[in-house]
Amino acid sequence: MTSAPTGPDGRPGSAGRTADGTAAWELLLPAVSAPARSRGRALQAALRDAVRSGRLTPGTRLPSSRDLGADLGVSRGLVTEAYEQLTAEGYLRSGRGAGTWVGDAVRAARPRARDLAPRPRGDRADFVPGTPDLSLFPRSAWAATQRGVLTDLPHEGLGYPDPRGLPRLRTALAELLTRRRGVVADPERVVVVSGVAQATALLADVLHARGMRATGVEDPGSPQHDALYAAAGVGTVPLPLDDEGLAIGPLRASGVRAVVTTPAHQFPTGIAYSARRRAELLDWARSVDGLVLEDDYDGDFRYDRAPVGALQGLDPERVAYTGSVSKSLAPGLRLGWLLVPEWLADDVVERKRTTDLGHPALDQALFARFVERGDYDRQLRLCQRAYRERRDALVAALAEHFPGSRVFGIAAGLHAIATLPEQYGPEERFLARVSEAGVAVRPLAEYGHDAGGGEAGSDGAARKEVRLVLGYAHLAPGRIRAGVEMMAKAV
Missing domain, CATH: 3.40.640.10 (Type I PLP-dependent aspartate aminotransferase-like (Major domain))
Structure with a gap:
């Protein structure tokens, strides 16, 4: 391999090196393993990605086309074509006799602060409503x-x-x-x-x-x-x-x-x-x-x-x-x-x-x-049978593990409202304990428009009764029974 270009003082410097000090040709090596017909496009794509990601920072001097071609084991013409294409696009800049440099028009992409797509929660049991059984x-x-x-x-x-x-x-x-x-x-x-x-x-x-x-x-x-x-x-x-x-x-x-x-x-x-x-x-x-x-x-x-x-x-x-x-x-x-x-x-x-x-x-x-x-x-008949069975499993499990609990609303849909006796409250403590046990649930109060969801007493005191909105459609009957049992053990 040829040596990387040197800085003005004659010692190896930032010229031809990425932001982390890697020689520029090293991050381009995977591109030259592409089939011969697509090798030029692969080299151009690799260079673009290196500049976009910030691994090749603005002002970095790239090796000459002759040196980089020798380092990569490809023709000088292939590198020259890549340099010319990316110069035309604004990723690189060059001057007669002054070499090729990374341009300053591109900024490194910032990592996203959060993923917009929902992530798996990782809870041991998830009763959050709104999701059907996608396996159906x-x-x-x-x-x-x-x-x-x-x-x-x-x-x-x-x-x-x-x-x-x-x-x-x-x-x-x-x-x-x-x-x-x-x-x-x-x-x-x-x-x-x-x-x-x-x-x-x-x-x-x-x-x-x-x-x-x-x-x-x-x-x-x-x-x-x-x-x-x-x-x-x-x-x-x-x-x-x-x-x-x-x-x-x-x-x-x-x-x-x-x-x-x-x-x-x-x-x-x-x-x-x-x-x-x-x-x-x-x-x-x-x-x-x-x-x-x-x-x-x-x-x-x-x-x-x-x-x-x-x-x-x-x-x-x-x-x-x-x-x-x-x-x-x-x-x-x-x-x-x-x-x-x-x-x-x-x-x-x-x-x-x-x-x-x-x-x-x-x-x-x-x-x-x-x-x-x-x-x-x-498909509707299949879902109706499955969801009816799961609702029945939820009602039975609540009766077994939370004696005195009541399920409200008609026998329909993908969720049910359950009210648990005062002995399991206050609600805030109940929610904290089941969350620590790895059970995801939502209180009815969360769907109200005021701060307390219209569920707290007029004096602001914590409500002793626990009112939950329990989604069940996405859970097999066995998971429903196990999840309700986990809640009971947690409180």
Whole structure:
């Protein structure tokens, strides 16, 4: 190997060396092991990466093309071409007779302060709600459907889709939702979206554009509603619940003209809105020329009787209805639907167009076939059986290990509310102890809008009763029993 270039004083210095003192050619050696045809591109990529990462710092002088070629065992021309390409891109700089240097236009990438993707928690038992059992995803049926779609889809089907969604999928969804959820579903008013989150964001943007600056939300309720409306410049007004659903008196007094609800299975309390409350809610919407936004996040999963039909079916011009496959298939698919009143349809579709030019066409065609062939109905039946068994396991385990505990809400969905007797409180101490034991749980108070979630006493004293929101769908029955036993031992 030739020696590295020297500094002005004639001694080995920073010239030709990385930030940690490594000779420049050493970090380029892996590139020259690439096949001959791609060796030049590999060398250029390695140099770019070294400059971007900061291993080659601005002002570092690189070896001559002759010396570096000899060190790496490649032709001088290959190195010269790499130097010229990266000089043109701004990574390197050179002067006639002055050699080649690392330029100062590039800054080393900063390490991220936090990973945006959720990390595995590492808890011994995890009862945090919101996650389905991803192992139930029908991989074989999905793959077979995908192969069929790729074979049959015409070339023009890969162009920009209708922002509302593929007509085939909107027709399939209209039939499915009419049959299973009792909605009034005109395919022309179905919009295919990237999950309930995008549906909510689209509605928030449209309402804001129409001058609306506040919307009501259930309290307790889903935290994501507040964030999505805030991003569109729309504030949220927390509205209390009673045993029948959203309390109508506070709703009327609030002055809002739109409200977000989960009437089939309220999140997180687990109640189903009564028939009387559903009628009162629609009467309110008509009286204020308003809108009810129905988040039907788990409406298909009712275990003690047929699911209550969607609120939208009672008045499709006063209810915007949204749902997704996040609980039935997988949240990572980012696939959902929005049924909008006629007076909002054009604005929502235009907003969808400007947001993303439409949902991916292949995903839509795949899901349309999946629904048409009955695979989605089979998946729903599979999930219903599994989740009913897991809810039963949770109720039995709580009765065994926490005598006197009570489970509230209807037998539905992917979570349950459990109230444990005072002997296991106060709640703060209970949560600290189970957390130390490696059990992840969420208290009901965490889903309230005030500091104490509306659950502490008026004097600020700690509540003795323990109220938990327990997710069970992602846990096998054995893990549920073991997790409840771990909680009991911890307290």
